[in-house]
Amino acid sequence: MERIAVLTSGGDAPGMNAAVRAVVRKGHHYGLDVVGVYRGYTGLIQGDFKTMDLGSVGDIIHRGGTILYSARSEAFKTPEGQNKAVEKLKEHGIDGLVVIGGDGSFRGAQALTARGFPAVGVPGTIDNDIPGTDFTIGFDTAINTVIECIDRIRDTATSHERTYVVEVMGRDAGDIALWAGLAEGAESILIPEAPYDLDEIVKRLERGSQRGKKHSIIIVAEGVGSGVEIGRQIKDKAGFETRVTVLGHIQRGGTPTAFDRVLASRMGSKAVDLLLQGESDQMVASRKNEIIGVRFDEAFTMKHQPDMSIYDLASILAI
C-alpha cells in the first residue's frame, strides 16, 4: 500500500477533523501518500481529490465540522456510481480508503470492498447509533453541548418555577437523550427505545412539585415525536403550561471535547493500521475502552442498543 484516501460522509460530527488529521499523519508516519476526497462520495465519483501533506491538517484538531466537507450522493447509490468511484481511485493510484461517517456511509464503503477495493470505516456521528462500537466520534461533544444549553434553561426554569420540555437529536437512538437526561437530572426521558407513559410523567412532575422542586425538565429524543406535541399532551393531562425548546443543529457543531479528540485520533490512526495490515471491509470500534476492528458484516447484523441502565438510574435519581 502506497497511497490512501480519506473522506467524511453523512452528517458532520465534532472530531471528524481530528480523525482526518490522524489518518493523514499516521499515513505519513508509515511513508504513505494521503489524499483527501472532498464532499464524501460525491467527490469520490468526481475525482475531487487533494494531496494532503503534514501541514494540511495543522491547526484543525480543535475545529468542529469537517475540512473535507460532507454531502449526500444519490449517484453513489447506484452500481454505476460505485464502479466510477473505484475507477477514479485506481486512476489516482490509490490503494485504500478510510470512510469517516455513519452507518449509511459504511454501506457505501462496503460497496467498494465488494469491488475489491480496500476500505475501512471510522464511526463519526453525534447520535452514537452505530452498532458494534460503544462510542462514536462526536457523541461526547453533542451531549456536552446539550447539557450546556439545558444548564442555561435551568436558570430561567428555576426563576419562573416552570416545566421545560427539551427536544434533542436522535431519530432512531435515545443515547443523547439518555446521557443528557441523567447528567441534567431530568424528571423524565423519552426515547425511541422505550414506550412512554404520560400518566407516569405527570405523576413525577406533581410529586416533584409537592416536595418543592423549583423546576422540572423533560428530555425528548426527536425520534419519539415533536417536543411541542409532548408539551401539549402534558398540558392537556396535567393542566399546566410547559415551555418547549428544540435544540436543533447547534448539537452538530462546536469545538470537540477532549474525549472526542482522543477517540478520533485513536480511531483514525487505527484505520490506517488496519489498511496496512491488509484488513478491509471493517470499521474501527471502541469496545470496553479498546480500539479494535470489527467486520462490517458483524456490525450490520447487530442492532444498536443504548445503555438502558442509564434510563433506570436517571429515573431513580431524579425523583
Add this chain to the structure above:
Amino acid sequence: MERIAVLTSGGDAPGMNAAVRAVVRKGHHYGLDVVGVYRGYTGLIQGDFKTMDLGSVGDIIHRGGTILYSARSEAFKTPEGQNKAVEKLKEHGIDGLVVIGGDGSFRGAQALTARGFPAVGVPGTIDNDIPGTDFTIGFDTAINTVIECIDRIRDTATSHERTYVVEVMGRDAGDIALWAGLAEGAESILIPEAPYDLDEIVKRLERGSQRGKKHSIIIVAEGVGSGVEIGRQIKDKAGFETRVTVLGHIQRGGTPTAFDRVLASRMGSKAVDLLLQGESDQMVASRKNEIIGVRFDEAFTMKHQPDMSIYDLASILAI
C-alpha cells in the same frame, strides 16, 4: 429611609442576581435594612418577604436567573392589588422599593409611586428594549449566548455548505438580532423595525454562493415571524432548502458576562443612591457609559430604537 425592599419581575435576565446583590450590599453600606420580595408583585401583595443580610447575596453574582424568583401577577394590575401592596410594604416598615425588570414592571412601580410610595426601577431584560437606557441587564449575555450557538451552527453549515435561518428572541425589538447578526457576519438580518425584502435576501445568498461562500446565515427576530416560515419563503423563492433553528429559552439563562455583572452592580447601587437622595418614580439608565436616573414619565414617552447603524454596517460587511 431605614428599610428598603427589592424584587425581580417579568422575564428573568442574567445579571439580575448581581443587581440584587448590589442593592442589598449598598443598602447595608448605608446602614439600611434590606428586604427581598419573592416572585415579584405576587409576593409583594402576599407579603412574601425575607430580610437579607450581607451573606444572603454571597456567591450569586455569577449565577443566571434570580434568587428572588419572578412571576406574573394579574392581581397587581388592579387598584386593589396595588393598594394591598402598599399596605404590605408599610406594614413591614419598608420605606422604598427597587424593582428590577422590564417596561411592564416599571409601570407597576409607577402605580406605587402614584400612591406616594417611593420606587425606583432597574432595567433588566435580555431584549434591550427599554426606552431611555442604552443597555439593559442581560442583553450582553444573551447576544453572547446567541453567537456561541451560531458559531456551532456555522461549523455544520460550512461542512454541508448550507444556508441556515436562526430565529432569536425579540418580539418588539431587533437588538439581539442586530448585534448577533453583525457579530456573526450574517448575510441578512430581519428585525421588526425594518421591512424585509425577500428578493434582496435571495440575491445576497446567490451572490455569496457565486463568490464561493461555504455557508450563509440569516437571523430573524421572533417579532418578524417564525424562522420556519421565513425558511419556507426562501425555499419557494430561491429553490433551495434551508435549515431552521429556533434558539428559544437558552437565550434567557446562563452565567452573566463581565459586562452584565458590572452593569448590574452599578445600576443596583445607583438605585439605592436615588432612593436615599429622596428620588422616586425613576428608572436607572446607562447613557453614553454613564449611570443616571431617568424619570419614568420621560422613559415611557420615548420609543426604543435599536442602533440602525449596525443594520447598515452588517449589510456592507457581510457582502
Add this chain to the structure above:
Amino acid sequence: MERIAVLTSGGDAPGMNAAVRAVVRKGHHYGLDVVGVYRGYTGLIQGDFKTMDLGSVGDIIHRGGTILYSARSEAFKTPEGQNKAVEKLKEHGIDGLVVIGGDGSFRGAQALTARGFPAVGVPGTIDNDIPGTDFTIGFDTAINTVIECIDRIRDTATSHERTYVVEVMGRDAGDIALWAGLAEGAESILIPEAPYDLDEIVKRLERGSQRGKKHSIIIVAEGVGSGVEIGRQIKDKAGFETRVTVLGHIQRGGTPTAFDRVLASRMGSKAVDLLLQGESDQMVASRKNEIIGVRFDEAFTMKHQPDMSIYDLASILAI
C-alpha cells in the same frame, strides 16, 4: 442498614456534587436515612452532620466543588481520631459510610473498616491517579478545562509564531498531560512516568518550524518539574524564547462535563448498592465501562499506570 453517611475528602473535583446527590437519592430510594458530613474526616470526628432529604441535593448536579466542603484532618490520622470518628458515627445511628475522594481518603476509610465500620470509597480526583479504576470523577472535566485554555493560548501562539510551555496538574500521574497533549496536538508531553530528552524536544521543535508550523506547544505535568524551568532549559538548548503558562487551580473547578456527571451518578449509586449488599472495605471502580467494586487491598497493591499508548500516538501525530 438504615442510615448511611457521605463525605467528600481531599482535593475537590468537579462531579463530587453529582456523586453526593446520587448517594443521597439512591439511599432514599432504598428507604435509608442519609446524613451528610461536613469537611471530610474533620467533620466526622466533630460530628458535624446534617440529615439530607431529597431536596438537599437539588440543583447541584451541575455545580463544581462540593457542597459538603473538604478539608485535611491531622487528627484523623491518629488511632484516637479514628476511634472518635467511629464513636460519632455510632452515636448518630449511622451504619455505613461513603467516602468520595482520592487515594489517601480511602486509606482513612480503611481505618474505619478495620474498626468494623462499613465504608466504601468513590474515586473523585482530577488527577485520575487512583489504582484500580480506569477513570476518576473530575478527570474528564479537568482535561476539558485544560484544552479550553490551550485552545486560547493557541490563538496567540499562532499570531506570534511562538513556542508555549504549559504546566498542568499531575504530581505523580501524567494522565492530564497525556490526554490534553494528544487532544491539543502538543509537540512534546513531559510526564513523571517517562524520562524526557531535551535534545529530542528541541529537535521536534526545529523540525516543526522547518515545515512551517506556526506555533508549538509543550505540555509539562507538574510532577516533572516547573514549566518555567523547562522553558529555561529549552531556551538554553535551542536558543529561542518560550512563553510559559502554569494553569494552576482553574483545573480543579468548573461545571462538570456530561461524562463526569454520568460517572459520578453511577459510582455514587453503586456505593449505596455495595453497602446494602453488606460489602465494605471496597472502592467503586470503572473498568472497561463497567461499574464494579474493587477491594481496597487490591487497589492499594496496584500501581496506577497512565495509558502509554496515548504517549506514543501523540508523538506520532504531532510530528
Add this chain to the structure above:
Amino acid sequence: MERIAVLTSGGDAPGMNAAVRAVVRKGHHYGLDVVGVYRGYTGLIQGDFKTMDLGSVGDIIHRGGTILYSARSEAFKTPEGQNKAVEKLKEHGIDGLVVIGGDGSFRGAQALTARGFPAVGVPGTIDNDIPGTDFTIGFDTAINTVIECIDRIRDTATSHERTYVVEVMGRDAGDIALWAGLAEGAESILIPEAPYDLDEIVKRLERGSQRGKKHSIIIVAEGVGSGVEIGRQIKDKAGFETRVTVLGHIQRGGTPTAFDRVLASRMGSKAVDLLLQGESDQMVASRKNEIIGVRFDEAFTMKHQPDMSIYDLASILAI
C-alpha cells in the same frame, strides 16, 4: 485613494480578525483594493504583502488571534526602517494604511504620517490602556476569560474555604483587574494606579471570614507585582496560607465576544472612512458609545485612566 493596506502589530487581541475583515470588506465596498501586510511592521519593511479579496476574510470574524500575524520590529524603529516602509508601500501603489494595535504601534503609524504617508490606527489590545478611547478591541473578551477562570477557582475556593490570589494582565493599567474584580466580587483589587494597604486587605479578609464567607478572592494586576509575592505578604501578615494563580497568556486568546466583534467591525469600518475622507494621523476611538476619530497627538498627550468608580464600588459591594 485606490489601494489601502492593513496590518496588525504588537500583542494580539481577540477581535483583531474582525477588524481586519471590516477593513477589507469596507474597502471593497468603496471599490478599493485592499492589501494585507504580514507580521506588522516587519512585513511592511520586507514588502510581505498579499492582496485580500472578499473571501480572504471569510469565516474569521469569530477567530481569536490575527490571520496577519504580529511581530516586533526593531528595524522599523529606525528612520531607515521607516523610510524603507514608505518606499515599499509606494512601490506597491498603496495610498493609505490601517494599523491595528496598541500605543506603540500607533507611534509607528505616526512615523509614517510624518513622512507624508496617510495612516490611521485602530486600538486593539486586551489591556484597554490606550488613551483617548473608552474601550479597546479585545478587552471585553479578556475580562470574560478572566471571570470564567475565576468562576472555576471559586468552586474549589469554596470547597476548601480558602483565599485565592489571582494575578491578571495589566502592566501599566488596572482595567482588567478592576472590571474582573467587580464582576467577581473580589475582596480586594490591586492595581498600578492605586497604592495598596496590606493591613486593609487582611482586615477585609478577616471581616469576611467572621461573617462566614466561604472563600475570598484577591485580584492583582501584574503591574503591581507578582501574585506569588502578594500571597506571601498576606501570609506573613495574616498568618494563613493563600493559593496563587497566574492566569497568563490564556487572557490573550479565545473567540471574541459579541461586544468585541461589534466594536472591531465598527472601528475597522471607521478607519477606512477616515482614510477616504482624507484624514490621517488619527486613531479610531469609542467615546460614550460613539465611534470617532481622534488625532494621534491628542491621544498621546492624554494619560489613560481606568474608571476608578469601579474601584470604589467593588470595595463597597464585596464587603
